[in-house]
Amino acid sequence: MKLNNAIAMAGVTLLVSLPSVRPAQAEQNVVNIAYQLTPSPWVARVADKSFETQTGYTINWRQFNTGAEIISAMASGSIDISVLGSSPLAVAATAGLDIKLFWILEDIASAEALYVRNDSGINKPADLAGKKLAVPFASTSHYQLMYALEQWGIDGQTTVLNLDPNKAAAAWERKDVDGAFIWGAAMARLKLDGKPLVTSGEICQMGRCTFEGMVATTSFAEKNSEFMRQFVGIINAANQDYKSNRSEWGAESDNVKLISNLFGADAETVAEDISNYRYPSLSEQISCSWLGCAAEGGGAKTLKLTADFLKSQGKIGTVLDDYSGFVTDDYLERAE
Structure with a gap:
């Protein structure tokens, strides 16, 4: 929720x-x-x-x-x-x-995850610098994403856009964003041509559950x-x-x-x-x-x-x- x-x-x-x-x-x-x-x-x-x-x-x-x-x-x-x-x-x-x-x-484990496009050139956290990411603001995903960016030392180096899951998936399909941290049916759309860079469960292990x-x-x-x-x-x-x-x-x-x-x-x-x-x-x-x-x-x-x-x-x-x-x-x- x-x-x-x-x-x-x-x-x-x-x-x-x-x-x-x-x-x-x-x-x-x-x-x-x-x-x-x-x-x-x-x-x-x-x-x-x-x-x-x-x-x-x-x-x-x-x-x-x-x-x-x-x-x-x-x-x-x-x-x-x-x-x-x-x-x-x-x-x-x-x-x-x-x-x-x-x-x-x-x-929440892997039910929420930061997916990145296969053609985005993002293979590790440092590659997120200069990229555009979508996430619903003030959500559990936003909470974890901002913490992860801080832990990876790239806080402020990405453009984070406030989009609900369906709008984030649509932006992804238009190639307006390089990654999205969302869940549910919208996340399933990202799986078609994307891969998870980090899951909610992995960020929990980093210190934010x-x-x-x-x-x-x-x-x-x-x-x-x-x-x-x-x-x-x-x-x-x-x-x-x-x-x-x-x-x-x-x-x-x-x-x-x-x-x-x-x-x-x-x-x-x-x-x-x-x-x-x-x-x-x-x-x-x-x-x-x-x-x-x-x-x-x-x-x-x-x-x-x-x-x-x-x-x-x-x-x-x-x-x-x-x-x-x-x-x-x-x-x-x-x-x-």
Whole structure:
């Protein structure tokens, strides 16, 4: 999930402007959950109603297009749990929304990457000097691209253009740009005559990670702790099944067909998209790599670093000293 210029500002504005409404969780055993169209093993369990069957809860699944829309819905009280990327989550936390990141759905890994044209003459980072690159500003890709350019010592030596994924792919096809850092279907267009110079996962190893996480309002999580435990258990089981039984997750598999039918997407594309992400294990979730270790944990650090970046881009006005109050591993420790 990405955060462009307008979305970043809208997320903050809507947080403070929306009226308060009665929380959905006031009705016992009902939960409203927001998701976006990111293929992932857990979505197969959404499609086959495993969450309802195993928890006994009535679940209202609501699809959203942007992180800003989800932030607004959570602020209004109409959403209890949501999928949220690290950039919009940093915006929401900075604005003071009382939420908790309780599961890392996906380490973005190779699902986002900086592709360069085969005919661009770019074979190593130093070759980017003097070239034109496209990326959606204030997105997770922009955050990682600017860090990578700095680490490679060529910050300021490239022309970086603010283009959304589809416009970036179109510019690529016109040969108006030499490279683009994007994702999804647009990135698939780049693969036809381009190659990845660096992936999101590789930049994570350099020191700047991005993720898509599962977030809950604090009030819902505290009142429904057993549901939370069961919820992450179902997600974890789906991830483990994917890792252990890859043959059951190909384009012709029932699991992928469930997701492709739910999303209205091509099964081959869904299977490939799932393979581009990395799914942290339960032990990794609890560790300092992600949700553990308070302010020193990877989740809290990523939110802080992302907020620093968004402030430098003029998308938020302040940055908190510590984001660990928006991260918890409480429900994971009881999910084993």
